[in-house]
Amino acid sequence: MSKEKIQISEDLADIMPPEYQELVATATFGNQDRGWKDIGSSKELIEQHSLCAGCPESIAFRYILASLPAPEDTVFVGSTGCTSLVFPHVAVHNIHSLFGNQNAIASGLKRTLASRFPDREKDVVVLAGDGATVDIGLDMTMQSWFRLEKFTTICFDNELYANTGGQESGLMQKGFVAKMAPKGKNFEKVRLAEIAREAGCAYVAVLTVSKPNRVEQVIKNAIYVAREIGPTFVQLYTPCILEIGKQSMEGLDEMKDSETIGGRFVQKEYITDEAQKLLDVIKEETKERKKAAKAAKKPVNA
Amino acid sequence: MSQYKVLPGPEAFLPPAAASMGNVLPDPGEAHIEGEIVPVDEAYEVAARKILGAKVPTIFPGPLVLWKWNDHVAEKATALRELANEVPMRLIPMADYRPKYPKIEAEFEINPNHPNLTIWHNKIDVCIFIGVHCHMANLSLKIIRGGTNCYTIAMCAMAGHEDACLSFRDADLAMITKLREAIKKLKSEGVESQAIPFQQFKMGRTGIIEQPA
Numbered sequence: 003m004s005k006e007k008i009q010i011s012e013d014l015a016d017i018m019p020p021e022y023q024e025l026v027a028t029a030t031f032g033n034q035d036r037g038w039k040d041i042g043s044s045k046e047l048i049e050q051h052s053l054c055a056g057c058p059e060s061i062a063f064r065y066i067l068a069s070l071p072a073p074e075d076t077v078f079v080g081s082t083g084c085t086s087l088v089f090p091h092v093a094v095h096n097i098h099s100l101f102g103n104q105n106a107i108a109s110g111l112k113r114t115l116a117s118r119f120p121d122r123e124k125d126v127v128v129l130a131g132d133g134a135t136v137d138i139g140l141d142m143t144m145q146s147w148f149r150l151e152k153f154t155t156i157c158f159d160n161e162l163y164a165n166t167g168g169q170e171s172g173l174m175q176k177g178f179v180a181k182m183a184p185k186g187k188n189f190e191k192v193r194l195a196e197i198a199r200e201a202g203c204a205y206v207a208v209l210t211v212s213k214p215n216r217v218e219q220v221i222k223n224a225i226y227v228a229r230e231i232g233p234t235f236v237q238l239y240t241p242c243i244l245e246i247g248k249q250s251m252e253g254l255d256e257m258k259d260s261e262t263i264g265g266r267f268v269q270k271e272y273i274t275d276e277a278q279k280l281l282d283v284i285k286e287e288t289k290e291r292k293k294a295a296k297a298a299k300k301p302v303n304a
Numbered sequence: 305m306s307q308y309k310v311l312p313g314p315e316a317f318l319p320p321a322a323a324s325m326g327n328v329l330p331d332p333g334e335a336h337i338e339g340e341i342v343p344v345d346e347a348y349e350v351a352a353r354k355i356l357g358a359k360v361p362t363i364f365p366g367p368l369v370l371w372k373w374n375d376h377v378a379e380k381a382t383a384l385r386e387l388a389n390e391v392p393m394r395l396i397p398m399a400d401y402r403p404k405y406p407k408i409e410a411e412f413e414i415n416p417n418h419p420n421l422t423i424w425h426n427k428i429d430v431c432i433f434i435g436v437h438c439h440m441a442n443l444s445l446k447i448i449r450g451g452t453n454c455y456t457i458a459m460c461a462m463a464g465h466e467d468a469c470l471s472f473r474d475a476d477l478a479m480i481t482k483l484r485e486a487i488k489k490l491k492s493e494g495v496e497s498q499a500i501p502f503q504q505f506k507m508g509r510t511g512i513i514e515q516p517a
Contacts, residue, residue, distance in 0.1 A: 008371075010372060011370055011371065011372045011378050011380075011381030011382075012382075013381040014369070014381045014385065014395070017396070017397050017504075017507060018399060019399050019412065019413055020507055020509055020511050023507065023508065027509055049402070051405075052405055090401070090402035090403065
C-alpha cells in the first residue's frame, strides 16, 4: 500500500464518515518528517480507542503512530493484550498474532514484503506487551534477534499481565504485590534491554512515554536502523494505572517518578557503531532537509 | 439438494450457518436464491423485483468499493451510485469493521458487529452488500437473518455467500450494470418502486452536510 491508495472513491465520498474524509485530507501520510508535533494539527492515525481513561499505553500509541516515518508502508504485528484492543482503531495495517508468536510472524512478514516489494522499503513493527515479549514469547523474540531479522520490536512494559487481572510477569519488579501475585515477586525484573543487546539488536532503547520528543526520536531511530542494519528493540514503560492502584491523572507522574536517577526506567540506549554511523548520516540529512524547507518558505524579499 | 431455505428472519438469536445446513455456493455463471442454485440471469430479475418491492431498499457499500483501490473500483462506485439513483435506494456505508465506541450512528453507518441496529433504526427491508470483505459479510448476514426481517442480497466479488437470501458471485462492474438494467426493464414494464421517498444524507469533513429526510 502507498499513500496514493489512500483515496476515497469519488462517487461515494459524500457518504463516507467524517473521520475518513479528515484522514484523507489532513493525515500526514507521505511526510517523512512527521512527528508528535503534528498531533492536534492533523488527523491522527488512531481513532477512539478502548483503553482505560488516562492509560499511558494510549498516549504511547499516539506518539508511536505520529512518529512512524512511513505509516503507509508500515505493518504492525501485535499480540493478545490491551494493545490488541486498540489495533482495530488504527489506520495502519496490522496483524494480530497468536500470543507470543509476534516476532515469528514478523520475521516471515518482513522477508515476504522484502521479496514482494524489492524496490520499496516496508517497515515491520512488532508491538506487544511484556507478557508476550518476555514470558510466553521470549523464544520467538530472541530467535528473531539471533537471526538478525530486520524489524523493530516494541514492548509496552506495564510490569504485569494487566489485561487478565494482574498476574506476575518477567518484567515485574522484585517484591511487587499485584492482585494475582499476593506474595510479591521473588525475582528481579528481567533485564531485557541487555538481553536484546547481547542477542544481536543493533539499537536498543529503554524509556517511559512521559516525553513525546524522546519517544519520537527513539521510534524513528529504531525503524531506520532496522531498515538498514538489523533488529532493534524499544522498551517503553506504560504503567497500568488500574493494576498499580493509581488514578487516571497519575499515570504521567508514575512514569516521571520511574525515570528519575536510580529509577527503573532511566532512559538508556545501546547503539552499535554501525547503527550510530547510520543515525548520524540520517540526522544530518534531516537537518539539511528541514533547513531547505524553511528557506523555501521564506518570502523572496525578506 | 439442501432443504434449508435462507429466508429473512428474525430466525433466532443464533441462526445456523447456511453452509452447516448443507447449502453450497454457486458455481461461476450461477447465483443462489434462498439457498437454491439458479442461473445468474434468473437472479437479476428476482433481485430487481425484491428491490423495487421494498419500502426502504438500501445499499451497504464496504471498504472494497468505498476506497479507490484502482480505477476499476472507482467505476464500480460510479455504477453503484447510478444503481442507487435508479431505484432509488439509500446508501449507508460499512466504512470499517471496528467495534465503534461509544456507539455507531445508525442513521449514517452500519457496523458488522451489530448490523441489526442500522436495519432496525432505518426500518430497512431489503439490502445489498457490496465491497464488504467476505468474513465480515458472513458475520453480518447471519446477525441480520437472526434478528431482523430484512431480505439480504450479496453482490460478492468472490464466491458468494450462503448466508445471504440471494447471492451473486464474481460481481464486477458489468454485473452491477446488469442489475440496474433489470430494474430499468421492470420499471418500463410498469413495476413501480415502493420505496418511501427520502433524501440521501451527505457527509463532509466536519460532519453531516445534508440531513436525511
